[in-house]
Amino acid sequence: MHSQSPSAGIVTPQIAHFEAPLTLKSGAVLDTYELVYETYGTLNADKTNAILVCHALSGNHHVAGFHSEQDKRPGWWDNMIGPGKPVDTDRFFVIGLNNLGGCHGSTGPSSPDPKTGKPYGKAFPIVTVEDWVETQARLADRLGIESFAAIMGGSLGGMQVLSWTILHPQRVKHGLVIASAPKLTAQNIAFNDVARQAILTDPDFHAGDFYAHDAVPKRGLRLARMLGHITYLSDDVMGEKFGRILKNDVFQFGYGVEFEVESYLRYQGDKFAASFDANTYLLMTKALDYFDPTHHHRVSLSEAMKPAQADFLVLSFTSDWRFAPGRSREIVKALLDNNLNVSYAEITAAHGHDAFLMPDPHYHSLVRAYMCNVVRSLGL
């Protein structure tokens, strides 16, 4: 078994079925939907020790622990969450869920549309960060959790944390916003659009209804993932990891793999294309693009954050060029403008945007220290 490091152990995903219609920001309505989630640790009698983990672009509900004794890979944030870990499941009750529109068990484009019995495909509506917060709040209601000790997330997950503190200020005691941004830049949107166009123009996409054609737009998904990977890593770490190392001793003068970095990227692309739903990928990138608490500069970010009452930990990583430290500073300034209690650190790390998933000791000790503070402040 996995005795080398303490883990949340064997966990079993659960399904919450919702019958109350959900009106999305786009105006579309979902009459029913399901959310898949996992929990780690024990909810205390007062239900005051719950932590919600919001996932990023390709994440899911399987945050920590293993699905079986044979399972070799733990959840995606297992280095952060578990017994004795920075987010200690001996003290906290941690919830991971797959967001609405996902492809890991929650209702999404690949789920059967109750109207037709066939996958939604292009009929599945676009969802936003605010829509996710609404569904997450309904899940909290279902579990009897009035307010969260903390809500935490990296990247797109951090945007959900910000949105929670605006939409449900009383329900969030602490917000952990990691490697995130208050909204995308033109360059961020541009990268997303190239990824989307790769999928949308793949002949196997069939306008989103590829399920009915027994096809998968693997070419497009593969390109989207390859491109994404470049933006998750820093130039430096790619240099250290791959440099100009050749696959063979000499150049082949063809279009096969010449450099190790090509081999790595193509492998990552293939793996992702074989397992992720193309419509979910599209939808997640749109949620990123649309997120903008300032509503097109109608208000400043400081005004947008006015409802927030939580304490915050904001973290950024020096080599992250996707959501650079400057983007986190914008968040910190807006929170300070509202006289909120903010801790902030720019962590020296080589791994670019991906650093938020890495077991960096400085990073983890900051989160650990903050969570001790959460324990104290809430009297847990």
Added chain:
Amino acid sequence: MHSQSPSAGIVTPQIAHFEAPLTLKSGAVLDTYELVYETYGTLNADKTNAILVCHALSGNHHVAGFHSEQDKRPGWWDNMIGPGKPVDTDRFFVIGLNNLGGCHGSTGPSSPDPKTGKPYGKAFPIVTVEDWVETQARLADRLGIESFAAIMGGSLGGMQVLSWTILHPQRVKHGLVIASAPKLTAQNIAFNDVARQAILTDPDFHAGDFYAHDAVPKRGLRLARMLGHITYLSDDVMGEKFGRILKNDVFQFGYGVEFEVESYLRYQGDKFAASFDANTYLLMTKALDYFDPTHHHRVSLSEAMKPAQADFLVLSFTSDWRFAPGRSREIVKALLDNNLNVSYAEITAAHGHDAFLMPDPHYHSLVRAYMCNVVRSLGL
């Protein structure tokens, strides 16, 4: 006519046909080939005032002037080259050519293979920077030019300048290496490979023989160009130019254009896909990847540059993240290690890699000053 700024006027491309077989670095042999080129200004009696302009990824021989009275767009470096311009065609005889493998008139994958009478397609060999230098040297021989007053180029063009000074040190008096790099990083190669994979996996590519199928891999080329464009521009300039400006007043919640930046990129992609040859694009990116004067660290860059005898002007642009100033500094250090006469400047510019094509006054006055020095040093 185009009286608003002095231009090289109406120019007519010329064709040079070569019968001597050319053995490429890959080992492949081209028995015959043609190069299309243009010239501006007048070659002096001693043939000492010639300047060769080497183009980048998607460039061509049409560097300056117009092709007809009706022609609305001048050559791609018309702001730099012409009568009274920084590279003054009243003093210099400037040559622009389309590199071998190109798609603007020189022999390339879309040209008829003499063996079959049909386009080469995938039968066209991969060419390298060194191969280009060899063909350019043969063109110089044809024109009776023993040595160039200067050879200049930006980006991939700058790599050709470096290669010239190594392979034919006596034939280059001055090298102008602009917004370039001594070799690609892993990240550079990674971006190139995503672009290539977009083309190679486009069903209309037909393994490079799309001509025979009356098809054009437009989807792939379009994605390659969209991605390229992001890397040519700085994050800042994209922010200034597009920010989060919407195409419509409100979100459409669909996969059409929401943001202006998407509209711009898709337009650039479509335009390019309608005019550029996919095989040429692949080949140009490979030439970039392969260029490495250090031959996989077998020698240092300083040792690699040992043969060079030219004086150099090296220029970089602060916001260029494709070939950042640090890459130019590597070149400068290697040249200084060889006690060469080097002028270097890092120009404060917002436009990213594309800055080398912009009429920035500081940039242009530096080139102008350097070219005055070339005139003096060669007694022109």
